[in-house]
Amino acid sequence: MSDVAAEAGVSPSTVSLFLRRPTAVSAKTGAAIARVIERLGYVPNLMAGGLAAARSRVVGVIVPSMRNAFFAQTVSSLQTLLAQHGFQVMIASADYDDQSELALVQAYLSWSPSALVLTGFHHAVMTRDLLHSAACPVVEMWEHGDHPLDLSVGFSHIEAGRAAARHLVRRGRRQLAFLGARMQEDRRAMQRARGFAEEVAQAGGTVEIVNHPRPASAETAAGLVGMALAKRPGIEGVATSNDTLGLGVLFECARRGIDVPGDLAIIGFGDLEFSGFTNPSLSTIRPFGDVIGEEIARLLLACFETGERPANRAVDTGFVVVERGSS
Amino acid sequence: MSDVAAEAGVSPSTVSLFLRRPTAVSAKTGAAIARVIERLGYVPNLMAGGLAAARSRVVGVIVPSMRNAFFAQTVSSLQTLLAQHGFQVMIASADYDDQSELALVQAYLSWSPSALVLTGFHHAVMTRDLLHSAACPVVEMWEHGDHPLDLSVGFSHIEAGRAAARHLVRRGRRQLAFLGARMQEDRRAMQRARGFAEEVAQAGGTVEIVNHPRPASAETAAGLVGMALAKRPGIEGVATSNDTLGLGVLFECARRGIDVPGDLAIIGFGDLEFSGFTNPSLSTIRPFGDVIGEEIARLLLACFETGERPANRAVDTGFVVVERGSS
């Protein structure tokens, strides 16, 4: 920076000022500085800047899994929007583990981030404490509830589960099941299962929640179909914890000669890229992952403007039931 | 840190030393420091550390797209392994754009990272210059070639394309096509297409490369099948640029009453989680994305030990042809 200043014939602090608030410097000086920066290929040292300012233009994001298409959408749109305003997004995966999440929060905090974005409302006690006393806004995403730490952007998984149930009931199905993968770890999937079961019970149907401990895959799905059929031979409809599982159920039904939706109606979750094009096409619930990212970016950028830690605020991004051939 | 030092009755630099090389401090002093750190909940300021040391324990990773399951595997395993050794992985997506990649490299460089991991060998000229003069090792992943910047870990996409062609030819197919999505941007897919075409030509078959400008989806696949059939009605086998597309082709064939593999043999790429469970199961090429991540971690950790920028070294992680029902 002092090289730039020397070349431009000004002092380093003028260069610094120009970099942070270009309008606070005279147009002529600014242009001269910009020219030198370009010519010298000067890149500011963000660590020095962050150290001096006691905060960095980093936004730390923690997702439960990198291999999940849902969060990929959110992270992708969030990153694009924040990058446009000069914020760096750091992404890490907690692998559905509270202690990993804690470690990541500590790691992020040591970068004096501008904001922290976590997935869901559930955290280890120590994590909550750290976040409470954090100097930056905290966003909890992909869930919706009344008491976010600061900000939350997402939707109610209980309601999503209920909606899936209502859809199947409306289609005349009463003997239902919720098929889930890795629900012992995936709290949001578990909430959908709960909502589903509650709604079915209210509608006077029967319901079975079946979990497979391994991650969702077509293989897992085959196992789940077997289990569900063993428990309830007369099953008429199933909801799955995501569309990958739904796809697997679709294939397993084809293999077993079960007619979809005649014998069995299926509704998935997530509306993945293939869901509209399976045969029959897969009914599902679309969660608007990209909107979650956009909304987070919008809220955070507003915070950064004012410089204050925001008041509690929960944004419901909702979801829609996508009715297709499988139900 | 001085608080910790005061509490422990030592000087700040002893605390610093303990944090960086615990064995360089006497066991008794170390234990005392550790206790105070725990009690005070001290978290080191990594920016200050990075500034003083002129490098941070950050590894910057740039992938072409967050929404791609292949890279998710690599990033996931890479992050897990590096985190175990106290390195933070920062992930960003360049969205298949050279200029975005350049901007990301600049952003990362300003963090004085311990290493940079990019995808592929193709970069903007200015990016190459920056990387050349970078103070840290640079890894180019997901491709294999003779002249990496420093390190490369991946496999040859030309060979992968050739292997797909050989597989179909061995199955008695001669009139072939390569169906790709977004290949104008995805250089690796384009290389597979090239390898495929070369091999088919050598085997005396006919070949057509069909590209769809939009990203891979079942919808894209339907369009591609139509285009391929229009150009070559007698087509006997296709390779797709990835399994999502392969899945779409499978569905489209079912819809059109084309028997797979009787009328048309299909081989995909990627071996995604659903590929083994479609109906018929999808033949494909498995790239070992997680191994790429592990290998990168191994090489980088070795570099960090020695502290030197590594000599040119290209690791070929290979791939395997997975022969299933669709071919």
Added chain:
DNA sequence: CTGTTAGCGCGTTCAC
């Protein structure tokens, strides 16, 4: 094995 001494490159007052 421990403490002392100098910065790392910049942001942030405050004068001018």
Added chain:
DNA sequence: GTGAACGCGCTAACAG
């Protein structure tokens, strides 16, 4: 609108 002084929290020699 611009510059000087100071310090952010830590690391890296070195001396002890």
